Amino acid sequence: MRKLFHLAVVAFSSLAVNAQELKYTDGKNSWDADSLGNHRVVITYSGSEEIARAVIPWRRPDDHPELKRIIIEDGKTHKKVHNVKTEKIDAFSCDILFEPVSGSGTYYMYYMPSKNEGRSNYPKGVYLKPEVTASEIWLNKIKTNTPLSAKATEIQSIDAFNSFFPMEVVASPSEVKTLLANYSRKDMIVFPEDRMYPIRMNDRLPSRWIKKGTAAGFEGKAFRGEFYSFQLGLYALRQLEDVTVSFSSLKSASGLVIPASAFSCINTSGTDYKTQKFVKSITVNAGQVQALWCLVTIPRELKPGKYTGFAEIKARNTAPLKVRISIGVDSQVVPDGAIDEPWKQTRLHWLNSTLYQENKVIAPYIPLEIENTNITLLGRKVKLNNDGLPAGIQTFFNQEMTGYTKTANELLSSPIAFSLVNADDGNPYRLSPGGITFTRKEEGTVQWNALSSGDAIQMHVNGSLEFDGFLQYTVKITALKDVHLSDINMVIPFQRSASRYMMGLGQKGGNRPVSYDWKWEVATKNQDGAWIGSVNAGLQYSLRDEKYVRPLNTNFYLLKPLNLPTSWGNENKGGVTIRETGNTALVNNYSGARQMKKGDTLYYNFTLLITPFHTIDTDFQWENRFYHKASPVDTIKASGATVVNIHHANAINPWINYPFIEHKKMKSFIDSAHSAGLKVKIYNTVRELSNKAYETFPLRSLGHEIYSPGKGGGFSWLQEHVHDDYIAAWFVPGLKDAAIVNSGMSRWHNYYVEGMNWLVRNVGIDGIYLDDVAFDRITMKRIKRALTQDHHSGIIDLHSANQFNKSDGFNNSGNLYLEHFPYLNRLWFGEYFDYQKNSPDFFLTEISGIPFGLMGEMLEGGGNPWRGMLYGMTNRYPWSDSADPRNIWKAWDAFGMKGSEMIGYWSENCPVRTSNPQVLATVYRKKGQAMISLASWASADTTITLQIDWTRLGINPAKARIEAPAIKNFQPAKTFGADEQIPVEMAKGWIIIIKENGQ
Known part of the structure; x- marks a missing residue:
């Protein structure tokens, strides 16, 4: 759970509305949100009538609340109350009558129930429409002007993360009208806001701002060395074009200064992922709110005290509006800009990072x-x-x-x-x-x-x-x-x-x-x-x-x-x-x-791009065996795996592409794995971003720079808090992790590089597992430098689902991502690849990575282990019993694959062929022995003989033994003569060991 929301909600606050105080509290997951929604009103009734009436000043941020169902539940029995009637519903209040079936006590009103339709990982959240369940008999008992007899005491969200409080509690039209009547300017109002309350709504004012008023400037507290941030909420009274923000120096009473050069506004300027400085043109339409996120680096050597100056907001053809800025600087010095407290938005500074941009040569490459x-x-x-x-x-x-x-x-x-x-x-x-x-x-x-x-x-x-x-x-x-x-x-x-x-x-x-x-x-x-x-x-x-x-990729090409x-x-x-x-x-x-x-x-x-990029490191393939699950370390070690890929949606790495919230758990796991001699890589890519990201709403304030435009929809949290103009991406049902699609090339890549650097230094990751790639080679080079700093392993493997389909624009995964291949250690292609009905040339070019200096793994249906072995590939583990790569790993170890020379069927120098050109052979050769991998593309079961160039193989045929070791779910043990017919089943093959006697 995000600390930001704990701070803002769990302790709860109260809000005076129409002389009634409503508490906004955490429901602590005490009801079924999948059927009742994320929000409810707690109503107390102390009468004895058949009809209770309450007016709920709910101040909702969603559109058309009258089109969403209301469910009343009896607090004692938790059964649905059927006799319910609404007199009035709008965004600010609800006048409701219901039958208090259990008499005096507590009743719950659920007001945004929804259901998920479509794919579980790409749900379409649909809000239930109003229904009439009240009986005619009960309805006829309702009298005109029924007195208020029940009282709303609090508004609960299913948990703190789902709360609307405080920045989505909407000011009423009358309150806004009174505010404007007492304000002299007719072009803009600026509401200074603390970083702990990110501005969320761009078309409505929060009630919090009405209470605060417009006169005060910004008051904040910071530590020395901190990457500090604050907001200026710009409310346009008419269309504002070319909005700019500038800053004065901040001075203390003793004359000390925080220079103006230490300030910036990420909404109006920045440094892009190519290190180019840029200025953004901002237009704010009348009635709209634009969050202006302001950053300042507090000098470490600065003396404590109160520093005061101003920010100046200006638009084309408007007079400047000055806002007083006062920051109290504490004596404490924080390390690393307080990056370890991201809920304070300290990492927004990462958006303008130029870390690892210098184009220094990366191993194994050499200088030009x-x-x-x-x-x-x-x-x-x-x-x-x-x-x-x-x-x-x-x-x-x-x-x-x-x-x-x-x-x-x-x-x-x-x-x-x-x-x-x-x-x-x-x-x-x-x-x-x-x-x-x-x-x-x-x-x-x-x-x-x-x-x-x-x-x-x-x-x-x-x-x-x-x-x-x-x-x-x-x-x-x-x-x-x-x-x-x-x-x-x-x-x-x-x-x-x-x-x-x-x-x-x-x-x-x-x-x-x-x-x-x-x-x-x-x-x-x-x-x-x-x-x-x-x-x-x-x-x-x-x-x-x-x-x-x-363009966008992975299911979203047609959108961009x-x-x-x-x-x-x-x-x-x-x-x-x-x-x-x-x-x-x-x-x-x-x-x-x-x-x-x-x-x-x-x-x-x-x-x-000139290929190959480098020679194949076959020993890396034999030594680094990937385990794709966050299992106990002892279980992983016992499997024979040496590298753990920690996917998302687990206790160590729960939130997709945002591995920072549970970093302590991740570090504990990694430390244990390192002690056991294992390496650990994590899922962290750029394509979509979890809604759990602390920076969600600051990033939204940047328009379409970070998030792609779209039709909205998706899981209920996105609809209730992000509202519209986004593309809903991957969703994890149990965790309710709802991601949003990134826009492509943006400053988020600067943040991504800094995040990788932080994870290497503070968590100890040994690399990353990329699930498709939404950035270009510039960012990939920076990532490789971050991961390999100070001689870290920096292992990168790329997984891709087959992109050759309508949603992905009929591109080849290998062709699409070739610019990243120079920095990868392994390929993993992937869902929707057909390992049964494709040719050897397809395996070689689209899956294996061999023409580019790489090797890979298989996935879909467990792959084809016989064909995969021609290219040194096994399948993902753990996956299924029938495609368990551990059996092949054991065969590798028994043979001693490390140090062997791989000579593929594609090479003119391959010393073993077969009598059937549709049954191919790859040789793994070492002194005095060789492993022969056979795989068939014949249309039926067949038999073959081996055609061996014994001189090239380096084995004396007079001393040679030809044996197939028993490999579970792969082949039985078998001994063959040099000229013996070898039966080969369709789409299968053999692993055969040829040794000289005495080896």
């Missing part, structure tokens, strides 16, 4: 090296042409992905090139490249520009390459005179040998088509590029323009899809064709015919 126009990075090299585009791209990984080669793998058969075709004669415009100028040379980043000019058009190229293999291009094409173009295109000429596979542009991972055509459909397709490559050499590209915004690039899309004239010619696969990214006037500019931006 430049020689002339060649740039070398880990396992790869880029050669630049005079126009700034790649003339050649090489990789130096072997086919097994376990090491490097001296001979380069060439990705391109010729340079990547733009063609700007003159519609009048069909010939490309001639552009003369002016050569490359390097503008930045650092270990982590190299940047350059180049200008190619002609009589009619010029092309200005800005490029950059980072240490992980990410190239980013801004290509600015400017018309020097009016031109008519039949096309502007970019051709990527892949070597056929380096472009065997394809993933993206509507294609599932697998063999690249010889011929393929694709068109833009951004409204329904999250597609703007593809990965094309082979296991040890590949290239992902993505087509963008200067207005690119990362891609923007069609003005350049590449060209009003849906653009597209992609792939044509294989000889040893080249030409990928033509065209934009179609258009006219450009003199001075017109188009941005044909694109990104490239």
Whole structure:
């Protein structure tokens, strides 16, 4: 439970309304909220009549209370009272009559009962409509002007977290009218408010402000070194545009100063996740409330005392309104800005953090090296042409992905090139490249520009390459005179040998088509590029323009899809064709015919990612066995697992993507796990955010910066407190954790990085488990730096449900998240992946991670353990008895997988094949012995013989024993002769050990 609400509600307060005091109290979960709702009025009746009447001054913040059911319950029997009639219902009061069936005593009036419809994890909270249950006989007994005989004594919420008190207890129209009549300004009123009472309503005033009035300034208390915050509630009496907030210095009586530079307002300015300073334009409509959250860092060296100054609020065409600000500074010095007390909104300062932004090289990558126009990075090299585009791209990984080669793998058969075709004669415009100028040379980043000019058009190229293999291009094409173009295109000429596979542009991972055509459909397709490559050499590209915004993903793509690039899309004239010619696969990214006037500019931006990113660390795969449950440490240790993934919705990590509230329990568990030799990772990603976040309402005050716009709805808490303009996300029924969808790229990523840093330092996490990703590679690099600080493990595994569906815009999870792969340690793909009806090439490209230097796990239906073993994958544990990976882990240990060399079926060097090309073999080789993994894609049961290159295998066939060890739920024990027929069931396989005698 949030401490903020304990402070505000549990001790309860009273509010004078119409000469009647109503207490707002915590119901301590004493009724069934799923059937009766989250709120009730406690009514006492001391008469003896058949009809009781009460007027309830409930001051509700919800719309149309008259459309929601009221249920009266007898406090003695807890049975429903049927004879009930409402005389009047509005947002401020309810006049109700009921039959006091048990005579004098307590009665409860539940006034927002609801039910959840739809999926349990994506509920649609529906409020019950009014019903008539009273009998005609009882109704006829009601007399005009029935006297008041019952009294509302308190309003209870199911728990403190659900309370409306105090910031959602609504002022009446008459109170607001009186307030305005006594206020001289006609443009705005500012209500200073303490940080402990976040402003929640943007269309109504809280009664608390009526009682406080408008004359007082802000009075607060802070500690030295504290990240302090407070609010200014701006109430617009007419539309206010371009609202700004500025601050004076605060001075003490002795002349000491808190400088104005120490203050900021997160609603009007900030630092984005790329470290760019920005100013926000705020418009507040008449009758609306805008919370202005003000931050100040109290200097640690400041002497105690009272410091006074003012804040000045101004809008276009208004006179400044000054608000007195007074902060009493205590003598106590708090560490870390009092970050460990987030209910005081101290962590709002994290929103403007620039932590880990410097682009320092992250292991295992190496610093970039430049020689002339060649740039070398880990396992790869880029050669630049005079126009700034790649003339050649090489990789130096072997086919097994376990090491490097001296001979380069060439990705391109010729340079990547733009063609700007003159519609009048069909010939490309001639552009003369002016050569490359390097503008930045650092270990982590190299940047350059180049200008190619002609009589009619010029092309200005800005490029950059980072240490992980990410190239980013801004290509600015400017018309020097009016031109008519039949096309502007970019051709990527892949070597056929380096472009065997394809993933993206509507294609599932697998063999690249010889011929393929694709068109833009951004409204329904999250597609703007593809990965094309082979296991040890590949290239992902993505087509963008200067207005690119990362779309939503994981079920929400259709709510915020891609923007069609003005350049590449060209009003849906653009597209992609792939044509294989000889040893080249030409990928033509065209934009179609258009006219450009003199001075017109188009941005044909694109990104490239050179794969693989690094070699495969197979020993990491064998040693780090993940356990996906917050079980007792002894249970986890006994399973053979070495790494624990703590999902959300449990006692240690209850609230989705907000692992801060129960951090003490988490630390205790992690300390115990570390003592047992286990590592612990936690679920913490960015996509949605728990409604339990202390900062929910400050973040809401930022408009759509942090939270996406939407139709609202979802679980009752969201409807009652967030009200509207949001997207309801994942919901946990038992915990009633109701998340809200994040908007995409925002300052929340600054907070996220700081939060990770705090968890490493204070809780001791060994990494994170990402459940899909809603941030870009900039944030991923920062997260990796946070997690690996001071030699921490920093393990990151990425889980994704299959994105190739309507809700996700038919993208491939691997293609969607490839920019994050350089910083991952393991993949876990995931729900809705089909491990039974897909090809080996699909496994290799979409699931295994091997072409990118990674390995993975399976999930859906337990995966296919035989096929998974071809790629070194097992399934999630604990999951099911029939797909228990512990049996395979034991086989790994018996063989001694650590130190073995993985040689996959995809490698020309694999020393074992089978007589059936639909039954594949991967070899795990070590001195004097080898593990052979067989898996079948044959359409029926079959038999095969092993075709062994004994020299490559490194085993003397005369001394060899071929045995299949017994593995529970996988295979029986069996001994085979070298030429013996081996039976293979459909969609299954074997693990076979070949040893020399004596091994």
